[in-house]
Amino acid sequence: MIESDIDLQPHNTLAISAQSAHFARVQTLDQLREALTFARQRRLPILPLGGGSNIVLTGDFPGLAIQLDLRGLSVKSGDFGHTVSAAAGENWHQLVMTTVEKGLGGLENLALIPGKVGAAPIQNIGAYGIELRDRFSSLQAMEIASGEIHRFDTGDCAFAYRDSVFKGSLRDQYIITQVSLALPGAWEPCIGYPALHGYLQKRNWESGALTPAVVAQAVTDIRNSKLPLPEIIPNAGSFFKNPVVETALYESLKAVHPGLVAFAAGDRWKLAAAWLIDRAGWRGVRRNAVGVHDSQALVLVNPGRGSGEELTGLAEEIAADVYAKFGVSLEPEPRYYP
Ligand code: FAD
Ligand code: NAP
Numbered sequence: 001m002i003e004s005d006i007d008l009q010p011h012n013t014l015a016i017s018a019q020s021a022h023f024a025r026v027q028t029l030d031q032l033r034e035a036l037t038f039a040r041q042r043r044l045p046i047l048p049l050g051g052g053s054n055i056v057l058t059g060d061f062p063g064l065a066i067q068l069d070l071r072g073l074s075v076k077s078g079d080f081g082h083t084v085s086a087a088a089g090e091n092w093h094q095l096v097m098t099t100v101e102k103g104l105g106g107l108e109n110l111a112l113i114p115g116k117v118g119a120a121p122i123q124n125i126g127a128y129g130i131e132l133r134d135r136f137s138s139l140q141a142m143e144i145a146s147g148e149i150h151r152f153d154t155g156d157c158a159f160a161y162r163d164s165v166f167k168g169s170l171r172d173q174y175i176i177t178q179v180s181l182a183l184p185g186a187w188e189p190c191i192g193y194p195a196l197h198g199y200l201q202k203r204n205w206e207s208g209a210l211t212p213a214v215v216a217q218a219v220t221d222i223r224n225s226k227l228p229l230p231e232i233i234p235n236a237g238s239f240f241k242n243p244v245v246e247t248a249l250y251e252s253l254k255a256v257h258p259g260l261v262a263f264a265a266g267d268r269w270k271l272a273a274a275w276l277i278d279r280a281g282w283r284g285v286r287r288n289a290v291g292v293h294d295s296q297a298l299v300l301v302n303p304g305r306g307s308g309e310e311l312t313g314l315a316e317e318i319a320a321d322v323y324a325k326f327g328v329s330l331e332p333e334p335r336y337y338p
Contacts, residue, residue, distance in 0.1 A: 001031065002038055008065060009305075012052035013114060013230035016308045020047065020065040027069045027089075029177060033147040036175075039064040046144060047337055048175050050088070050116030054123065054236055054334045058308035061338050068118050070177055075102060082106075082183040083137065088118025088176050092125075096216065105187030105212035106135050109196075111219045114230060114237070118176040122166050123333070124159040128193045128219055133159035137182040141174035149177065161265075162241050162333060189215055195222050226295050234302040235293065239315055240273045240330040253326060273330055274298040276322050287314050312336065 006023035009015055022044065024035040039046050045063035047055075070087040073095060077083075082104050086095050092115050096107045109128040113120075121139055124132050138153050158165040166174060189210045191197050199218045200210070228235050250269035254260050257279070261272035277283065277297040284294035289304025290311045302311060312332075319330040 002035065002064070006065070008049075008052070008057055008061065011049055011065070011067065012055055012057055012236075013234060014056060014236050014302045014308075014311065015230075015234035015305050016057040016302065016311070017305065018057035018308065019060040021060070021062050022064040023067070024064060025067040025069050027071070029070070029142065029149070032066070032068070032070070032142055032175065032177070035064065035066050036142070036144055036147055040145075045338065046172070046175075048118070050119035051091075051114050053114040053230065054119065056236065056308050056311060056332070056334050056336045058312055058336050059338060063338070066175070068116065068175070068177075070118075072178075073098060075099065075104070079185075081185040084181040084183060085178060086117045086181075087178050088116060090117045091115075092117055092120055099183060100212045100216045103212065104183050105189070105215075106183035107181070108212040108216040109190055109219055111216040112223045117179050121157060121159075121164055121176060121179060123162045124157075124164050126162065128196050129190050131159070131161075132181075133157070135181045135183060137180040139176055139180065140178040141176045144173055144175060150174070161244065161270075167335075187212060191215065228293055228296075228299060228301060233293070234305070235299050236334045238273070238298045238333050239300040240277075240298060240319070241333045242270050242273045243276075243328050243330060244268050244270045245328060249327065253328075271328060273322075276326055276328060276330070277318055280318070280321050280325050282318050282321070287317075290314050292318070308336075 001024055003023045006020050007017055008020050009017040026032040026035055047061055047065040049065050049067045069089040071089050072087040073090050074085050084099060093112055095117055096111045099107050109130040113125055120132050136154055138151055140149050140151055142149055191200055196218055199222055244265050246268055250262055261275040262269045274297045282292045283297040285292045289306025290302050293299040293301050315332060322328060322330050
């Protein structure tokens, strides 16, 4: 069941070639437990793998990569709403479309996000004003040290902007095996993002006539128009998180750059990292095999199948330049391995 010296290139959407010392594809909880025991006995680090759309391989991985292929999906309706439960290896977009096709609303803004269900809570995936935490009910996860299954409710997950307890104090301690979501009985569309609103307005959609399927189609069309498909141009989506800064810094930047794109985030301000990178002159720039996408400056691309080092080198150059020009620090969103 456990293979050795496997190239992870087909397992990451940046198409970076890097060897994993060991590799296992698991389809049951028992297989996952066995894989964890194998790693524990050899003191190997573990790389849980979903769709590989939010990782950067900076070199060979000296441990055990575990491809999570646990399957199963159910949708149950009750008096107050709907419960969707899915195993970690289910495709996220398929889950969204399963609910949309049943006429259920709540997940449509999260259509077309690549990857698997098990990774969705890790960074509390979000798009177009909805985050996973808005629909989250609970999850089950296997503790890496013991092989025991534990349940986590919303309060246990410390969800925040592109963040959760699994990137913080519980990093590398659990493998998520199943996720349950709660969809509202009465659906309210969330169409405040300018791109989404503009798309629907252009097609004369009255809000009363909207359905989850219409919103899902709008999100799909908008995303397809500006994001590169990883199968064609390898990428990991947004390479940096949108920085959240103090009001004083926001105001000083806004005074110098009236076009700055920013949104209130509590008593601080979220700046559009894409605007900063674009304004610093990086959109469309190429560095040998790697570069910055020409219609979305937040997306670093790897059309020449370059190395993780080339890509992270470019990311560091961009972050340093943005800091020099705006005094704002950019933090990568995907996780680097090893
Ligand atoms: P992977 O890349 O395989 O893993 C990501 C991290 O989670 C790794 O650290 C991995 O070890 C860990 N992990 C994976 N599965 C498990 C598990 N079961 N248990 C424990 N740890 C696990 N993200 C957004 O939030 N919003 C977007 O709109 C969005 N758009 C994107 C568009 C494109 C074109 C691309 C390429 C990426 C986009 N992303 C977006 C980022 C990415 O798709 C999400 O973060 C997604 O949830 C990653 O899923 P994955 O299965 O590919 O995770
Ligand atoms: P966009 O619509 O051009 O908006 C640019 C930025 O402004 C986004 O990053 C978004 O922040 C923010 N924004 C826009 N309207 C907002 C509002 N009404 N309130 C608060 N913030 C607002 O962005 P885009 O690049 O095309 O992406 C569209 C959506 O898909 C965004 O939500 C984005 O996060 C998501 N996406 C994520 C990834 C990823 O890899 N993480 C990749 C592609 C797309 P937020 O990013 O916080 O929403």
